[in-house]
Amino acid sequence: MNYMSLFDADGTRVTSVPCDDDLTDEKKAALEAEGYVEIDEDEWNYYVGNKGMGDNGTGYIRKEGKPVSAPAYVPTAAEQADALAATYEAQVKGIDDQIVLAMADGDDDLVAELKEEKTAALKEYQEKLEALNK
Structure with missing residues (x-):
């Protein structure tokens, strides 16, 4: 299954909508207009934590159309x-x-x-x- 996912400016996944029977072409076009992109289930699994927490223990973000390890957390x-x-x-x-x-x-x-x-x-x-x- 594919997902329509929204990412913030840093590449962090904000939300996702499954591309199932309920997602009409019109709804999909509306999501794309809002900045959502279609990703496959394997890629989606990175962003939701099903593929580990990345090299820095902070999960994954999307850069240049693919999942990469999120930067290390820097305490305030x-x-x-x-x-x-x-x-x-x-x-x-x-x-x-x-x-x-x-x-x-x-x-x-x-x-x-x-x-x-x-x-x-x-x-x-x-x-x-x-x-x-x-």
């Missing part, structure tokens, strides 16, 4: 910032936990060392966050 700046925050939050929490234990043991030298480590980690986080926002 906000997603990168969230991941960075999660990493440093965990690191700082670990240091804070160590400070509490060192204080309970009365080890003032270790407390001072851990506070310096925490300050350095927070500074590093701030620098990396600023670099992301440039």
Whole structure:
């Protein structure tokens, strides 16, 4: 079976209509006027994920009339910032936990060392966050 498929400017399949008995020549012409193209079932299977997720794990898009691996996903700046925050939050929490234990043991030298480590980690986080926002 063939399909009338619509692709966006990036080549991503938006929707498809099966070329079955319900698809008259008039309906097909109307779809073509809207930008739909006819593809065979084998090609359609790439776009719906039945042929794997491509070389980058992001599926397939249509370029020059054929399926090709979609480009790799690039996280947004906000997603990168969230991941960075999660990493440093965990690191700082670990240091804070160590400070509490060192204080309970009365080890003032270790407390001072851990506070310096925490300050350095927070500074590093701030620098990396600023670099992301440039």
